[in-house]
Amino acid sequence: MKSLVLEHLAKTYFDPYRGTQVEAIKDLSLTVEEGDFVAVVGPSGCGKTTVLNMIAGFVPKTGGRILVDDREVSGPGPDRGVVFQSFALFPWKTVRENVAFGPKMRGVGKVERARIADEYLEMAGLSHAADRYPNELSGGMQQRVGVVRALANNPDVLLMDEPFASVDAQTRMTLQEELTRIWEERRPTVVFITHDVGEAVFLANKVVVLARGNLLAEVDISLPRPRVWDSLVHDNDFKDLSNQVLQLVRSA
Amino acid sequence: MAADQTTIFRPAPSRVRQALRFLWPLFGLVVVWQVLVMALDVNPRVFPDVPTVLSAGWKTIIDGTLLTHVGASLLRVSVGTVLAIVTAVPLGIAMGVSRGISTFLTPPLRFFSVLAGIAWIPIATLWFGYGFGAITFVIFNAVFFVVTYNTLLGVSTIPMPLRHAAASLGAGHWQMLTQVLLPGALPNIVTGIRTGMGFAWRGLIAAEMIATNTGLGYMLFLARDFYRTEVIVFAMIVIGIIWLLLDRLLLAPLERATVERWGMVQRS
Numbered sequence: 001m002k003s004l005v006l007e008h009l010a011k012t013y014f015d016p017y018r019g020t021q022v023e024a025i026k027d028l029s030l031t032v033e034e035g036d037f038v039a040v041v042g043p044s045g046c047g048k049t050t051v052l053n054m055i056a057g058f059v060p061k062t063g064g065r066i067l068v069d070d071r072e073v074s075g076p077g078p079d080r081g082v083v084f085q086s087f088a089l090f091p092w093k094t095v096r097e098n099v100a101f102g103p104k105m106r107g108v109g110k111v112e113r114a115r116i117a118d119e120y121l122e123m124a125g126l127s128h129a130a131d132r133y134p135n136e137l138s139g140g141m142q143q144r145v146g147v148v149r150a151l152a153n154n155p156d157v158l159l160m161d162e163p164f165a166s167v168d169a170q171t172r173m174t175l176q177e178e179l180t181r182i183w184e185e186r187r188p189t190v191v192f193i194t195h196d197v198g199e200a201v202f203l204a205n206k207v208v209v210l211a212r213g214n215l216l217a218e219v220d221i222s223l224p225r226p227r228v229w230d231s232l233v234h235d236n237d238f239k240d241l242s243n244q245v246l247q248l249v250r251s252a
Numbered sequence: 253m254a255a256d257q258t259t260i261f262r263p264a265p266s267r268v269r270q271a272l273r274f275l276w277p278l279f280g281l282v283v284v285w286q287v288l289v290m291a292l293d294v295n296p297r298v299f300p301d302v303p304t305v306l307s308a309g310w311k312t313i314i315d316g317t318l319l320t321h322v323g324a325s326l327l328r329v330s331v332g333t334v335l336a337i338v339t340a341v342p343l344g345i346a347m348g349v350s351r352g353i354s355t356f357l358t359p360p361l362r363f364f365s366v367l368a369g370i371a372w373i374p375i376a377t378l379w380f381g382y383g384f385g386a387i388t389f390v391i392f393n394a395v396f397f398v399v400t401y402n403t404l405l406g407v408s409t410i411p412m413p414l415r416h417a418a419a420s421l422g423a424g425h426w427q428m429l430t431q432v433l434l435p436g437a438l439p440n441i442v443t444g445i446r447t448g449m450g451f452a453w454r455g456l457i458a459a460e461m462i463a464t465n466t467g468l469g470y471m472l473f474l475a476r477d478f479y480r481t482e483v484i485v486f487a488m489i490v491i492g493i494i495w496l497l498l499d500r501l502l503l504a505p506l507e508r509a510t511v512e513r514w515g516m517v518q519r520s
Contacts, residue, residue, distance in 0.1 A: 078422030088413035091514040092435040105422035
């Protein structure tokens with residue numbers, strides 16, 4: 001089973017400005033089942049990005065365990081795909097080469113990895129931009145590339161760090177709808193970090209609220225799928241759940 | 253006419269127009285030179301007029317001496333620059349990746365970068381003798397430090413998310429180097445090469461005056477010994493023109509072809 005398990009995860013670091021140890025994450029345990037979509041919300045400074053960076057292997061944990069598919073992780077690896085807030089596309093590679101990057105690292109041949117890339121680009125509606133460079137694309141298009149680049153590598157877990165925070169509001173809604181559509185088709189395991197409660201409720205099966213380095217609450221989101229903004233905006237269940245999560249975040 | 257009033261949109265100038273825009277001030281300079289020499293009746297030993305310089309230059313072209321000198325100078329610059337690039341880029345990347353290496357090597361590099369250039373000529377001639385080796389060493393010195401520092405700067409300014417992205421897509425150490433660090437540092441590396449070659453070209457002329465018997469610097473120096481002012485002026489013009497050609501036809505297009513296309517520097 002390719003689930004993600006966090007066991008008593010902890011992160012303490014030294015703050016040179018205050019001259020003291022800071023507990024960013026105190027004792028966090030969480031299980032994300034295979035094919036689940038979990039959103040992590042919380043006020044800024046609650047440690048949500050630190051959690052994602054530890055799962056991704058970008059920063060070392062100081063306590064507990066992280067298991068992906070029952071293997072303990074240390075350092076970054078292709079079993080955990082990451083979508084960045086800053087997109088992090090390689091500016092010197094075309095869109096197709098960016099999406100084919102993961103397969104290339106695995107040693108997939110040139111023809112095959114171009115085929116994989118084109119398949120994913122079509123899924124994101126980006127076939128026309130395959131030969132362009134990232135700086136020639138809008139922010140929304142760049143992040144579509146960021147998402148399919150991570151998916152094309154077939155990771156066990158997809159980690160998304162506020163991926164839509166730096167695009168405009170209309171584009172953000174479109175990207176959210178596209179992401180739910182892709183998730184409904186392919187069912188990747190997703191951990192999605194956001195400070196936007198509406199986004200978390202719209203996308204996820206389960207919303208996890210973090211507060212001051214601890215898990216405050218888990219809220220199941222049993223809204224029917226497919227989800228689109230036009231209908232959910234007026235949906236009372238959506239409003240109730242959003243309010244419930246918002247109250248939790250504000251109480252944190 | 254009405255058409256004249258509506259031509260607000262101006263297309264980008266063609267390459268020919270751009271070249272003309274660059275050349276006509278220089279042509280103006282030549283005209284001023286000729287007018288001044290004639291008007292003030294300057295002694296040709298002090299500064300010859302344009303036709304004298306051109307005919308002296310033509311002779312050096314016909315008898316092949318110019319080609320010999322230019323060839324010698326260009327060979328030294330090419331060899332010294334290539335050697336500097338292939339050693340400086342790996343060193344700069346190693347420094348950019350490892351804090352330990354960077355901390356250890358920064359003080360000696362700072363020290364030697366001050367000494368780079370013609371300060372090395374005396375000891376270079378003791379080590380390599382007069383000629384190719386000593387001068388190439390000086391060129392190497394001029395390019396090496398600039399390219400090392402620019403590579404280091406390039407690697408350390410690659411945004412962390414790019415390295416993280418490559419690592420979480422499965423890139424190993426070698427792939428990180430070839431797919432991320434090298435291309436990411438390339439804008440700075442190209443800038444370093446351009447700056448370094450500028451230093452090298454200046455250093456080359458100085459070194460050739462002292463430590464050899466071919467090359468454009470030697471051509472200048474030899475002409476002075478024979479009071480051939482017209483040859484001195486001609487050689488100075490050739491030195492300037494060759495650098496402009498190198499920079500505009502080789503280095504600037506290299507920068508355009510890669511870096512600007514990726515949007516990594518602003519077009520200027």
